[in-house]
Amino acid sequence: MDKAVFFDIDDTLLDTSSFAELxxxxxxxxxxxxxxxxxxxxxxxxxxxxxxEKGSNYDKHFNSLTKHVFGEENNxxxxxxxxxYHNVKFALLRPFPKTADILIYLKSKGYRLGVISNGxxxxxxxxxxxxxxxxxxxxxxxxxxxxxxxxxxAIFEEALDKxxxxxxxxxxxxxxxxxxxVGAIDAGMSAILVNSTIPEEEKQKIKDNNLDVKAVPxxxxxxxxx
Amino acid sequence: MDKAVFFDIDDTLLDTSSFAELxxxxxxxxxxxxxxxxxxxxxxxxxxxxxxEKGSNYDKHFNSLTKHVFGEENNxxxxxxxxxYHNVKFALLRPFPKTADILIYLKSKGYRLGVISNGxxxxxxxxxxxxxxxxxxxxxxxxxxxxxxxxxxAIFEEALDKxxxxxxxxxxxxxxxxxxxVGAIDAGMSAILVNSTIPEEEKQKIKDNNLDVKAVPxxxxxxxxx
Numbered sequence: 001m002d003k004a005v006f007f008d009i010d011d012t013l014l015d016t017s018s019f020a021e022l023x024x025x026x027x028x029x030x031x032x033x034x035x036x037x038x039x040x041x042x043x044x045x046x047x048x049x050x051x052x053e054k055g056s057n058y059d060k061h062f063n064s065l066t067k068h069v070f071g072e073e074n075n076x077x078x079x080x081x082x083x084x085y086h087n088v089k090f091a092l093l094r095p096f097p098k099t100a101d102i103l104i105y106l107k108s109k110g111y112r113l114g115v116i117s118n119g120x121x122x123x124x125x126x127x128x129x130x131x132x133x134x135x136x137x138x139x140x141x142x143x144x145x146x147x148x149x150x151x152x153x154a155i156f157e158e159a160l161d162k163x164x165x166x167x168x169x170x171x172x173x174x175x176x177x178x179x180x181x182v183g184a185i186d187a188g189m190s191a192i193l194v195n196s197t198i199p200e201e202e203k204q205k206i207k208d209n210n211l212d213v214k215a216v217p218x219x220x221x222x223x224x225x226x
Numbered sequence: 227m228d229k230a231v232f233f234d235i236d237d238t239l240l241d242t243s244s245f246a247e248l249x250x251x252x253x254x255x256x257x258x259x260x261x262x263x264x265x266x267x268x269x270x271x272x273x274x275x276x277x278x279e280k281g282s283n284y285d286k287h288f289n290s291l292t293k294h295v296f297g298e299e300n301n302x303x304x305x306x307x308x309x310x311y312h313n314v315k316f317a318l319l320r321p322f323p324k325t326a327d328i329l330i331y332l333k334s335k336g337y338r339l340g341v342i343s344n345g346x347x348x349x350x351x352x353x354x355x356x357x358x359x360x361x362x363x364x365x366x367x368x369x370x371x372x373x374x375x376x377x378x379x380a381i382f383e384e385a386l387d388k389x390x391x392x393x394x395x396x397x398x399x400x401x402x403x404x405x406x407x408v409g410a411i412d413a414g415m416s417a418i419l420v421n422s423t424i425p426e427e428e429k430q431k432i433k434d435n436n437l438d439v440k441a442v443p444x445x446x447x448x449x450x451x452x
Binding site (some may be wrong): 076121 | 352371
């Protein structure tokens, strides 16, 4: 049976947080120019707080922002914010520098590739398609589609099932320890953390339980261990 | 009290049907190139049927299309269809040639201007903002916001109320007799039909009841009667 590598998308294959921040700052600037009575940093912090509270897949962040400020929604500012956010987001959307190289490398080493992502199915497909990365993946599994979010092991099991792969021959690559690594280990897979560090208190647990968890700086360093 | 002209948006100020058709045809072509097993016209007719059935504000037309064809949704084709549809739609989005001239003319004649549109608030604002037409309007009223759709007279009454205008000094301009004209008359306003013709069977009714209903070829001809 085949060996497989599954990837998280946001902040693993693509620099999502960085383009989302720039897109939100651009949206805020336009809204302020058109009458939002806040300072830039103040408005940005408020928006970030709303995104944190409602989740990034909620589609009415700007509605909440104007309602918070004016006591009612302001359609002009909401629409201006959304147009600017989407324009900037798609202008900036890029994979990390070595993402494509590494996917090609893994293919050449005989790995089957998949995606396991918490998010809305078509939004996640859209990112991969716009960057022409979807061709690399045999299966793209989203939490919306499966009905379970990482770290729930059910989403990993569904992915393994769809790929017809065994957990013990499969690796999850992601940037969130509690989400990507914990869930994958729970499902019997091994895991590689990128763009983040293993929490100190987890290191002993990994050693004691002899868990197959590694960390590399970025997805571009996977060729050093795979 | 002021005199006012209210406008419908789609196919009245903007050539929506024409750009929507081209955007849908482009989406279909991409989907077929990537594996949708239908002929272009066949797929377009099926999509049009789905749009007719679900309404144009439903956001899963391409989901329904792939489900109809394959028995299940195809995320690659859905996302490709949506990306292409939106790219083409925004590339083509233009007002009718004389829309801006007429809005400037009406302002110079002392009319207050408003919008009364059946549709989703932010989608309708987005169209006006992208074309920089929103500056002309004192109030933009959508069915989503008000909770009533044209021809329900409640949406016209809400608009008059917001504009602080009297029905008898207000005119509705739209392209749908049964929606724009019938609703406006019902609310006590006068009405001008554009891009369409008054149905034969209505002409006698207009005469008998002495209704203030006129028709001009396009929005660009409003300066001949206002």
